[in-house]
Amino acid sequence: MQINGVQDRPGTALLLAAAPTGKGKLIEASSVIPVLAAVPPAALAGTAAATLIELADPVDPQAVLTRVRGAAATEGPLTVVLVGQLQLDRRQQGVHLALARTTPSTIRYTALPWSWLVSELRQRRPDTTTLYVDLVADAEVWQLLDEEPLDLPGGARTYGVLTPPPGRRRIAHPAYTHALAQILRTGQRSAPEQLHHEVLRRTGAIEGALVIGPERPTTPTNTQLPPARRVEVPAVPAPAPVRVPAAVPQQVPAPQPPPYAQPAPVAPAPAPVAPAPAAQQPVGPPAFQPPPSFSAPVAPAVPAQAPPPQPPMPTAPVHFPPPPPRAQRIVSPVYEPSAAVVPVEQDPHEQITALSQAGRHQEAVAMAAAAEHRAVQTLGADTFAAVHWIEVRAYLVSVAQDPGTSCQLWLQAAQTRLDTLQQAPDAHDVETAVDRAHHQWDRIRDAAQARALAPQLVFLRRRVPGRQRGALDAVQKKVERLNSLPA
Template sequence: MPGTVLLLAASPAGRGCLVDAASVLPVLAAVAPGVLSGTDTANVVELADPLEPQAVLTRLRAAAAAPGPLTVFVTGQLQLDRRQRLPHLALARTTPSTVRYTALPWHWVREELRLRAAGSTTLVLDLHADAETWERLRTRPLDCGRHVAVYGRVAPPPSRRAVAAPSYMKAVATILRSGWRPPVPQLHEQALARVGVEGYADLVLASGGGAAGVAGSPAPRPPYRPEGPRPRTPDGPGDADRRADRDAGHGDPHAAISAAVAAGRHLDADALAARHSQAAVDAHGAGSEEALHWAEVRADLAMFAGDPVRSCRTWLGVAAARLAAGQPADAPAVEAAVDRAHHQWGQVRDAVLARDLGASLADLRSRVPGRREGALDHVRRQLRQLQAQP
């Protein structure tokens, strides 16, 4: 059965432009339709800097109604409307004051894809966010629907007067131009590797949507955990059973924590996680998988609460504990912890604290270089800049 591909690249004209979205289309258009789709043949629809949200909706609806696999490549920027504070994909005529009328509401994308068969839909995203939207996404991840596989990144706003390049999507397109489409999770990891240290501040999106037939990791657990820059791996052998045993008879604490985060009760969420963390330490020891799991939960909760210092410090502790327990430096859980610490360190604005944490991160990076080239050099370079500050 032929597939369907929708290529959408959009950004505002003028000073409000954060990313040169349309520059990626010639590279994507040079890829054979079947390679874009991962099927023998495919129908490709291209939208370059569209003007009207209704026109985009019409094309999206037609693509969603097509039988067979659907792959949607979206490059652009996210902004919030002033009334409801909901994320929108900015279009060519969008300005901060006209988002509600001239941009595509992101929940339209979710709704149009909602009724598609599980495992049949993949979103590949390279999005930049303005400052307001970036702060929102740090506590409320972009909702693409539970049955949609989502891969890509959301980047913070570029420096003033700069227009960013869609480097993640260009990397995807360059890989696909070889004529072979690897499984999407593998394609995603290869693209991240090509983006390199430029992407350490990004929010990385990687979820199989919990859908059958989609290669890659399951939707993250617990549900509130962010899709940050980490190797996206399923639980190890026995992890699910151990968590089930721990939660049996008491209800799933992850659900209660998730609800607290959604309501903005970050202190309550962390207090609940802290109680389970102490119980795991008492029952299994500080270096056990149970205790380390709860440490990871608390690190993510700190990130959602807007406390990158605590989050970074906790991830550093998790990485050190795993290494001390004899786990190899290239173990996915070890690399994940160091990558998450690196990501959170990039959010620390206090120079004194950043220098202190950076020294510990540099030490860990020398032992756990990770899979993205130049990670240790990036830490050392940032540390030199911090040390030059008063």
């Protein structure tokens, strides 16, 4: 790749991942360092040889500036990967990159002013610098972007995403950088614009994100963030209609809801459906308590083209992982990757909800499987959109009183998030998937099926202990009881 006649010179790759270590953390910035460390520096820099500079959770802004200044002074191509959070200095209204010891009251002394970084990179020759950013803005910086776009270094090709704060007691996941590292680890050395486009395709969608750089490889590179927050979602060709023979609804007992609830996220949503009363627990040792159910209910409206529902059967309300809002901007969780992107005109969540609430569980599961197949064909199997539909199917079969299949699907979702999507073991969605697999496993009454699923659950429980103490011990003790039973 030729860059102004410097293609033969060694390149430099600067990795900067920083976030406060206390409760002010908004993003798991340090989780990208092991993944990026596995990428050869030459692949990052796009040159035959390269020098790697790695800054993981630095504490001194002056030391960070010195390393950035040294990297900017090199003659060859420079690639900067920046992961972290932006915070506002309320006194001087300056945007800063938070470091490990940054707090709201010490921003001016413990964070790196954004203007310092931009100033150093602006001094380089045009088209010799590539900047990939995966940033979360705090509420004040996000509000400031409505009035003034974030300043970016002119002459540098800048790509990435800037997302709003993830919400109370939630931490964002740097999905863009993880996808970038996965692509580079395969040995692919595309042009930066092509690489950026492939990363966006793999991540599917990031909730409320502002995309920096072109969404399509033919679009010229932006040098400033657009003032608007709406991003067009590329059109996806409509698949052939899924025809499932109508099934006679079977009356099934209502599944026991989780023992405690979680407040719904602050977002415009339909009024939640009241949960069914808890069923009487069977006599025996207490089962593992799962995390709260997904708290964004979907309106049970059936589109005109759907087959007419059978008379409703007494069953618990269905709460799917929240579907994307009906808007044209890019949306998702996590950081919320579980709320994966689905084009508005093809969103089947409402129809699936109506089918499940009517007791037509097989049709609901078949429609979710078709949506998963479409997501895999369109975006790929290693995307948040694909794993979203695995989790939807897992929930549907749990409502249909099939804990064994539900446990298998939750285990599959957790394994995909850990090994394919490279999410951290303490990420919210990973813990939720393992906790739900554990809960469904506890509900299995077939000892042989429970024994068959136990090894994978124990393996994941060791990697993902979860927030409830003794979860791994509970699995191992139950496995011992199962093994003591006659075959």
